[in-house]
Amino acid sequence: MHKQGWPRKNEDQQLAAFHPKRDAISEIEGCLIYGQRMIIPKSLQSRILKTLHIAHPGIVRMKAIAKEHVYWPGIGKEIEKLVHQCEQCQGASKTPAKTLLTPWLAPNEVFERVHVDFAGPCSDGYTYLLFVDAFSKWPEVCKMHPITAKDTVEVLQSIVYRLGIPKEIVSDNGRQFRSHEFSSFCKEFGIKHTFTPPYHPMSNGQVERFVDTFKRSMKKCGQKKNWIEETLLAYRTTPHASLNGHSPDELFLGRHMRTKINLVHPEGQKISSNIDKEKFKKFQQAHQQKMSKQFNTKHGSKLSKFRPGEPVYLLNYRLNKTEWLSGTIIEQVKNSPTYRVKVPAIGRDVHRHVNQLRKRHPIEMDTPKDVGTTPDRRTPARTPEQIRQISPRPESPKNLSPKGRPQRNRRPINRLDPDPDKKRY
Secondary structure, eight states: OTTTOOOSSOOOHHHHTTGGGGGGEEEETTEEEETTEEEOOGGGHHHHHHHHTTTOOOHHHHHHHHHHHEEOTTHHHHHHHHHHHOHHHHHTOOOOOOOOOOOOOOOSSTTSSEEEEEEOSOTTSOEEEEEEETTTOOEEEEEESSOOHHHHHHHHHHHHHHHOOOSEEEEOOOTTTTSHHHHHHHHHHTOEEEEOOTTOGGGGHHHHHHHHHHHHHHHHHTTSTTHHHHHHHHHHTSOOGGGTTOOHHHHHHSSOOOOGGGGGSOTTOOOOOOOOHHHHHHHHHHHHHHHHHHHHHHHTOOOOOOOTTOEEEEEEEETTEEEEEEEEEEEEOTTSSEEEEEETTTTEEEEEEGGGEEEOOOOOOOOOSOOOOOOOOOOOOOOHHHHHHSOOOOOOOTTOOOTTOOOOOOOOOOOOOOOTTSOOO
16 A cells, blocks of 8 residues: 555555555555654564563653654554553552752753652562662662662762762761761762652652552562663653653763664664754743643642741651641742751750741730739648537628629529429410
8 A cells, every 4th residue: 555555535444543654654675653752563463562561651752752752543542551450550550749849950961960869678578779860860779788878879979980970969867878988988989979858759750650660560579680771771761751861871971872672773873863962941931830820730739939037837856756846947948948947955956848837926925023922722621529619600791792892683483383283385
């Protein structure tokens, strides 16, 4: 049909779906190509679906991979059906959490800012160090045992020696990142270390999102031998909506990594990779603003501001107990929703996210000017003999009333009389 030409009216039901796309279909070495996507025959479609579902990506990611490589009519619906019928995917599906969205400034290049965090102990008993580049979303995963500060530094050194030195590392307030060894590591390699507010994981959302992806992948594929490498390859080569349709490998390496799905393409076909960095940066900024606006509209979020010297309450976390403590704002951290707060109860200054603070209105107590000693009004205990000698108080006259209170008019009591001869109406 492609060589002989398409008829004006196509009555064949199998070819009817291709008729509107006939101008975009070409042939390379006997293979039909729709744009850059290989047209898969019916007999191979189930195998292609299984290949797309390696590492159990979700519907959006499977469609993003298929959009770059393969096509047949109704492939989108078949992907949705496959994921909905997959027991591993449905068993590990996440519940959306309502969180405050505070986007970071969009980086301009790879390794301008990276985010690190620990995941675990996981279901396999191990704890993993996760490392995500903020520009390309390129992830690294390292199994940790033990998770001391020294081991953490050694793992990060191995990443630095392989991939290069990042300009800034963002982490939480874990003891490994607060240690002298980690501080010396950052100083040696000229890395700026930024802490997120304590007990506020959403401030480190870049890596927290991958922590969630990583744990769900463990539930789905944890029984395989090389499931970590397989998960990383699938994640790195999958186009992301937040990256304007680019994949992490395309932004991090400047090329597409070769995977099994590439085998469907003819040997002579090349997949182009053109990235306009200026255009990409504008897209990132617009995407962050759009996501922030949607989130704030949906959850009714409001921007809170505090002034230096303003009294506040702040959340304090001690021994699995959360409580509000009194404090005073010292200053706001530059380009951040974090504040430095003076807390007398702790005896030192702490950093808290704006969502961990609320306004405090000092209560002014009215104190009397002349304060004397309070007389002892307690009545001494009496013996039974004294109690018997006390005569009862005489009844007060009915016509006397306390000063300032009017006398109440008492009406006579009309008691119920059950005599039927006495008519009362």
